[in-house]
Amino acid sequence: MPRIVDYPQVIEHATARLGFASAYFNSGAFTYPRDAAIEIVGWVGPDDPSIRVELQPALVRAPRPYEASLSRALTSAWLDHLSGDAWVMPKAHWSFELDHGNGGWLPEALRDAGVDPVSLHGLTSAAAVAFAPGEAEAFESLAQRLLKHLVTSDFAVLFPDYRHLVTLHHHKQVWWQTPDAQLARTLRSTPLD
Secondary structure, three states: OOEEEEEEHHHHHHHHHHEEEOOOOOOOOEEOOOOOOEEEEEEEOOOOOOOOOOHHHHHEEEEOHHHHHHHHHHHHHHHHHOOOEEEEEEEEOOHHHHHOOOOOOOOHHHHHOOOOOOOOOOOOOOEEEEEOOHHHHHHHHHHHHHHHHHHOOEEEEEEOOOOOOEEEEOOOOOEEEEOOOOHHHHHOOOOOO
């Protein structure tokens, strides 16, 4: 069963161990230091004219159904190239997501992934839902539901043993930021079908 990682542990790990900065108080939004050399890879579904022109070379197009293609590729990248857990958290906080942002469908998506939404309801922080590699099917299911239903919110995925930032974007996109040039090359050449 996925487990909840309390937010104080998330923020301590993300900042002290991984070297990220918190972008917003109590949120799952993190950034690299200004001088960090990072590479960006965007796995995108439908056309999106809001993507900056300079990011076009970093894009990999996913086929329909976008949500399934993207969540399957994300899960495969985790299992094939990384190790350890995957932490999923809102870039805002759980109280907003479960009450106002996505309360109509998110509780069921969490339950289907093996997470009791009651344990997250009311949290004004972005505690992480931690999936072990043996729970990859539940992780993929939740990622797919997030990519399908998010309209205004974004979610983050952290791999606590690595300095990669992943965003599940509400435009049916998965954005990777990484200081690992080899991983970025691998992600750009990953078939998303």
